[in-house]
Amino acid sequence: MSTDIIMPESRRQVAAPAAMDTSIMAVISRAASDPSCDINKLERLMEMHERMQAHSAKQLYDEALAQMQEEMPVIGERGGIKDKNGRIQSTYALWEDVNEMIKPVMAKHGFAITFRTPRNERGIEVEGVLSHRAGHREVTSIVLxxxxxxxxxxxxxxxxxxxYGKRYxxxxxxxxxxxxxxxDGNGPAAQITPRVTSAQATQLATLLEKCSDKAKEAFKKIHGAPASVEKAVFDQVLGMLTKSAAQHAASQENTDADNH
Structure with missing residues (x-):
């Protein structure tokens, strides 16, 4: 039932960017066919088109990730690390269990995850790449x-x-x-931390796009993606992003005024 509500809304949200993208391509096509067209102007139009495509792909990625988070299963920890006496000290989820349970959910929302092992003199580096069908991808890595x-x-x-690197x-x-x-006597099971809803994640993502690059980087270090924000701090994060977006807009206006 939730899919019937969410999917049309997503299509409505991307309809305007798609129309604008088509309009820009029409302008580029006309400019390219004009022998007197300034090549520098054409390059700037192409750069604008690429930025618009990247922005649209990132927005679709964030929206799909937020929806997918609500369906991601909790995975049981069947693996165990034992001490020298054979007693289990801690447990962890086996990669084969993780992979089996997340693949259907990712496929449903247009995601795929791949891994690379770049050469690294410090140890074994595992790089995870989460790609979305719209074209955006996020990468993270660990050296072990x-x-x-x-x-x-x-x-x-x-x-x-x-x-281990794949799981991480x-x-x-x-x-x-x-x-x-x-x-089994090794302490209570891990507690599940509630995350924001897909609508809240979309709200945060929209505000984040209006913030400065420095604010975006700080947000990513603290929370990762908008869909990963804990539900308990949503109001606080929303307020901070609203303030940051307003400050960035004011800064841009002052810069434009100085240029004129």
Whole structure:
């Protein structure tokens, strides 16, 4: 039922940018066919078109991510780290469990996650790439030592580190929640932290686009994506972004006035 409500709204939101994009392309096409057209002007039009496409793709990414967050499952922790006496010290979700449960949800919302292992002298680097069908992607990475615990051979040690890197980067990009399947004396299961709704995430994303690059970077370091903001701090974050967007708009107006 929620899909019937959300999907048409998303299409209405992107209708205007799509029409504007078509209009810009028409202008570029006419300019390119004019022998007297200034090449610098044509390049600026192309750059404007690329910026508009990137902005539209980012907006669609944020909206789809917010909707997907509401359907992302909580994954049980079947893996265990044991001490020298064989007692389980902590638990974790196995990558095969994570992958199996997130793939259908990602596919439904137009996402795909891939991994790369760039050469890194400091250890094994695992890079996670979350891509959306609209064209936007987000990347995060982690550098790990070779997992030489237990009786692993060299290949197994590398594979173990890569598997951990996949779990870690996927968890950051998708805000995956895991929980212990039972309490075996090692402490209570992990608590699920409620996140903002898709409508709230869209509201935050819209305000964030109006903020300065410095404010955007600070937001990303603290919260990641708008959909990852905790529900308990929504009002506080909303107020801060509203103030930041207003300050940036005023700064832009002053700059424009000085230029004139």
């Amino acid at each position: 030592p070779v997992d030489a615990t237990g009786s692993k051979n060299g290949v197994q040690a590398v594979a173990s580190s890569v598997s 980067t996927a968890g950051l990009l998708l805000n995956i929640t895991t929980t212990g399947e039972d309490d």
